[in-house]
Amino acid sequence: MIYFDNASTTKLDNRLNEVIYKYNNLDYFNPSAPYIKSVYISQDIQTARNNILNALNADSNKIITFTSCATEANNTVLLGQLNKRYKKVLISDGEHKSVYNTINFIKNMGFIVETVKLNANGIVDFEDFKIKMTPDVGLVSFIHVSNETGAINPIKELCNHAKSINPNVIFHSDGVQAFGKIKVNVTDLGVDFYTVSAHKIHGPKGIAALYSKQPIKPFIIGGGQQNDNRSGTENVSGIMALGEIVKYFDIDKNYDYVSKLKEKFITFFNEKENVKINSNSNNSPYIVSISFSGVNGETLVHMLEEKDICISTGSACSSKKANNIALASMGLPTLLIKGNIRISFDTSNTEEEVEILCTELYNAYFNLYNKTNRRQ
Amino acid sequence: MRNVIIARYGEIHLKGNNRHYFEKVLLDNIKQHLSFTDIQVEKISGRYLISNYDISKENSILSKLQKVFGLTSISPAIELKTSKDAIDSYIKSIQLTGTFKIDTTRADKTFPIPSNEYSPYLGGLILANNPTSKVDLHNPNTIINIDIRENSYTYISYNKLQGAGGMPVSTSGKGLLLLSGGIDSPVAGYLMAKRGLTINAIYFHSYPYTSEQAKKKVIDLAKTLTDYTGKIRLFVVPFTKIQEEINALCIPEYLITIMRRFMFKIAEKVAINNDCSCLITGENLAQVASQTVQGITTSNSVLDIVPTFRPLISFDKVEIMRISQKINTFDISNLPYEDCCTVFVPKRPVIKPTVEKAKHEESKIVNAQELIEWAINNIEIIDL
Numbered sequence: 001m002i003y004f005d006n007a008s009t010t011k012l013d014n015r016l017n018e019v020i021y022k023y024n025n026l027d028y029f030n031p032s033a034p035y036i037k038s039v040y041i042s043q044d045i046q047t048a049r050n051n052i053l054n055a056l057n058a059d060s061n062k063i064i065t066f067t068s069c070a071t072e073a074n075n076t077v078l079l080g081q082l083n084k085r086y087k088k089v090l091i092s093d094g095e096h097k098s099v100y101n102t103i104n105f106i107k108n109m110g111f112i113v114e115t116v117k118l119n120a121n122g123i124v125d126f127e128d129f130k131i132k133m134t135p136d137v138g139l140v141s142f143i144h145v146s147n148e149t150g151a152i153n154p155i156k157e158l159c160n161h162a163k164s165i166n167p168n169v170i171f172h173s174d175g176v177q178a179f180g181k182i183k184v185n186v187t188d189l190g191v192d193f194y195t196v197s198a199h200k201i202h203g204p205k206g207i208a209a210l211y212s213k214q215p216i217k218p219f220i221i222g223g224g225q226q227n228d229n230r231s232g233t234e235n236v237s238g239i240m241a242l243g244e245i246v247k248y249f250d251i252d253k254n255y256d257y258v259s260k261l262k263e264k265f266i267t268f269f270n271e272k273e274n275v276k277i278n279s280n281s282n283n284s285p286y287i288v289s290i291s292f293s294g295v296n297g298e299t300l301v302h303m304l305e306e307k308d309i310c311i312s313t314g315s316a317c318s319s320k321k322a323n324n325i326a327l328a329s330m331g332l333p334t335l336l337i338k339g340n341i342r343i344s345f346d347t348s349n350t351e352e353e354v355e356i357l358c359t360e361l362y363n364a365y366f367n368l369y370n371k372t373n374r375r376q
Numbered sequence: 377m378r379n380v381i382i383a384r385y386g387e388i389h390l391k392g393n394n395r396h397y398f399e400k401v402l403l404d405n406i407k408q409h410l411s412f413t414d415i416q417v418e419k420i421s422g423r424y425l426i427s428n429y430d431i432s433k434e435n436s437i438l439s440k441l442q443k444v445f446g447l448t449s450i451s452p453a454i455e456l457k458t459s460k461d462a463i464d465s466y467i468k469s470i471q472l473t474g475t476f477k478i479d480t481t482r483a484d485k486t487f488p489i490p491s492n493e494y495s496p497y498l499g500g501l502i503l504a505n506n507p508t509s510k511v512d513l514h515n516p517n518t519i520i521n522i523d524i525r526e527n528s529y530t531y532i533s534y535n536k537l538q539g540a541g542g543m544p545v546s547t548s549g550k551g552l553l554l555l556s557g558g559i560d561s562p563v564a565g566y567l568m569a570k571r572g573l574t575i576n577a578i579y580f581h582s583y584p585y586t587s588e589q590a591k592k593k594v595i596d597l598a599k600t601l602t603d604y605t606g607k608i609r610l611f612v613v614p615f616t617k618i619q620e621e622i623n624a625l626c627i628p629e630y631l632i633t634i635m636r637r638f639m640f641k642i643a644e645k646v647a648i649n650n651d652c653s654c655l656i657t658g659e660n661l662a663q664v665a666s667q668t669v670q671g672i673t674t675s676n677s678v679l680d681i682v683p684t685f686r687p688l689i690s691f692d693k694v695e696i697m698r699i700s701q702k703i704n705t706f707d708i709s710n711l712p713y714e715d716c717c718t719v720f721v722p723k724r725p726v727i728k729p730t731v732e733k734a735k736h737e738e739s740k741i742v743n744a745q746e747l748i749e750w751a752i753n754n755i756e757i758i759d760l
Binding site: 298 | 583584585587588620623624678
């Protein structure tokens with residue numbers, strides 16, 4: 001099997017097996033219990049927190065709140081940290097569904113939500129942002145690296161601008177596709193909240209973390225764990241695995257390696273007719289969005305599945321509508337949205353795999369195009 | 377005294393000499409629907425008595441019984457050995473507020489008090505013990521049914537739940553439902569099962585144009601239907617090659633017409649091979665472009681033997697959606713996965729196709745027979 005859907009999830013790093021085993025089978029104590037074994041666990045959790053703060057280049061006095069997934073972390077900010085003094089919330093058209101789909105909920109809470117357009121490169125359109133970023137905006141959430149196209153938002157500039165208009169604005173960024181893949185320095189970015197997830201970086205599923213400058217308003221209420229930031233018994237083995245995996249980050253080396261894979265892929269498709277690459281050289285090398293005109297992207301995914309190659313659709317398309325908000329905001333015509341797929345690379349992929357992917361993908365497109373477009 | 381459930385049937389009463397057959401099938405169907413738990417079912421004078429069950433499962437049993445075609449009403453009840461003292465004593469223990477009415481049926485004529493005298497008497501007992509309650513014979517909050525049967529038992533029940541109505545599944549034979557992932561076809565299957573048909577279903581799968589999720593959606597729809605229909609055998613036909621050939625060789629306007637004709641041809645063969653005496657479709661007049669009289673005629677004309685039942689032919693979409701919601705298929709049908717009908721959609725499908733033109737277009741697919749046979753030989757059977 002050749003796996004090019006690493007933005008969806010990644011294989012667990014075997015080096016984590018030991019730590020996961022340890023905290024499920026040997027040191028399985030509830031960190032909130034009063035005996036000494038539990039106290040040790042809570043100290044271990046603190047070490048994991050420090051490791052993550054370190055990986056984020058954050059000050060050690062900042063806060064890491066562990067959540068069950070990045071969706072929960074994003075919901076915690078979007079639904080839990082709103083300030084009633086300010087009536088407006090800004091997000092972009094390029095947000096992950098765990099942010100974008102909170103819109104109606106936020107509106108029902110009495111706020112106004114505006115979405116900022118993306119430019120043709122897939123990043124937040126600064127001009128549109130300037131217009132919409134008014135002093136009554138209380139919360140802004142922009143994704144750091146797009147899960148659709150790999151476009152990297154200039155979070156620092158966006159955050160600076162937001163704070164210059166309303167110094168009290170809460171600025172959140174979903175860093176799930178950035179953390180461990182590109183250099184992240186939350187101190188430099190200036191954000192108030194930043195979301196990361198373990199399973200996108202070879203950690204286990206079921207554990208994510210929310211960085212914050214200040215204690216958060218609790219979104220999950222209960223026994224007061226994690227200093228009341230997020231109640232519920234901690235997923236200790238998940239936390240320890242996340243705390244461990246960040247120690248293995250080798251961002252520069254991996255970035256260079258994956259960039260070569262991306263380059264190989266793009267070189268193959270660059271000159272091909274009816275093919276459009278929706279990612280440019282400034283984007284994260286880990287994700288490439290590519291559109292094949294005149295076919296359905298999902299069918300391509302299934303055709304590659306038959307060749308034992310896993311890729312992803314950029315969007316859930318139906319024949320009647322192409323509903324990829326990010327690509328539509330970038331100005332892509334419906335035909336290219338419908339024929340869109342997403343390739344996401346990892347250091348475990350090889351150049352040979354990329355060659356096979358290119359050949360099989362192009363053959364699939366060629367066959368599919370001929371079968372479906374002969375007469376229309 | 378014990379808790380029992382009384383299930384009543386409707387139209388079967390109208391049957392003559394073969395009534396026992398219908399009663400027997402309905403009994404078997406009740407047992408099948410309640411096979412998830414231990415129960416005892418017996419037929420007592422024109423109704424079924426369900427007893428010896430775990431009382432904590434009573435609500436589940438009632439809900440299952442409401443989905444058995446042939447039953448018109450279902451009541452949880454108390455069974456007493458018939459005696460005036462026992463009935464009086466139980467009635468005295470009833471606590472209720474608001475308005476009520478007592479409805480007594482005295483099938484056991486050896487019981488000494490006629491029902492028109494016994495009802496007011498029992499009403500008096502309730503009033504004495506429940507000062508806030510009041511009799512209302514026309515529009516009561518609670519109707520207390522006292523059913524004094526010939527089997528020396530009396531059944532007292534408070535509420536009558538509506539049954540699914542119709543005829544017991546399988547008493548009308550077996551039909552093959554053309555099941556897509558849409559809203560209409562599951563409803564069509566439900567309605568024909570209501571008239572006593574055992575349902576088999578056929579689904580045309582066009583992988584990789586349609587996803588495995590689309591197939592799973594159809595399996596889930598069929599599985600949901602089994603709540604009403606009992607077991608369903610689902611035939612999954614590999615349809616990709618046929619669709620590709622149609623798309624390659626026939627004029628775009630006729631793609632859907634020809635595709636439907638192939639589906640009907642295959643469905644008829646599958647029906648005959650599996651003892652299904654009719655096809656069932658969710659077709660409706662005028663809902664979409666292919667559903668004109670001419671469109672239906674052109675696809676129907678490929679059938680040699682079996683009839684096609686189209687129970688939704690005159691329904692408005694909202695009426696279909698309402699039933700779909702009632703039988704819990706609506707949310708599944710609304711999942712976004714495409715079915716084979718939406719893979720090759722021409723810009724302008726023909727509104728009024730003709731049989732002659734369809735045949736002419738079809739004749740371009742010279743290996744049609746071979747393709748059909750291959751598809752039938754490679755059917756996947758899923759028993760739900």
